Amino acid sequence: MEVKIYYEDTDCGGVVYYANYLKYFERARTHYLEERGLSVSGLMNQGTVFVVVRAELDYRSPARYGDTLLVDTIVSDLSAASMTFAHVVKEKASGRVIVEGSARLASTDGNGKVKRLDKAVLAVLQSEADKESLNG
Numbered sequence: 001m002e003v004k005i006y007y008e009d010t011d012c013g014g015v016v017y018y019a020n021y022l023k024y025f026e027r028a029r030t031h032y033l034e035e036r037g038l039s040v041s042g043l044m045n046q047g048t049v050f051v052v053v054r055a056e057l058d059y060r061s062p063a064r065y066g067d068t069l070l071v072d073t074i075v076s077d078l079s080a081a082s083m084t085f086a087h088v089v090k091e092k093a094s095g096r097v098i099v100e101g102s103a104r105l106a107s108t109d110g111n112g113k114v115k116r117l118d119k120a121v122l123a124v125l126q127s128e129a130d131k132e133s134l135n136g
Helices: 020-035 040-045 119-135
Strands: 002-004 049-059 068-078 082-091 097-108
Touching: 020 040, 020 049, 020 068, 020 082, 020 097, 040 049, 068 097, 068 119
Parallel strands: none
Antiparallel strands: 002 068, 049 097, 068 082, 082 097
């Protein structure tokens, strides 16, 4: 997924503000799921809400105003009620790694109670995780 860096994304020095990478990760996860036929809003309407229970980021180099970033996302771990997404953010023109990180999401019922993922959702994610481990 591509992210164009605008002035609003940066701090007073023209460098992407560190917390914005969490927003890019969130957008990339939504994009990842939608590309696989899983609508976040559709899942919410069916009673499944994902909550982030852990996030980690390692900053490798700065991105700046005007850059275009590529956010690569995979499912790196999957269980009956949670999943971990791994993200790598690179500057598009150079391929330079900007940030690496992950986010662990729990599946809940919308009231904060952990619940198992629907079998169809789990099957889609497991299939993708299997493909990614073969390609990785």
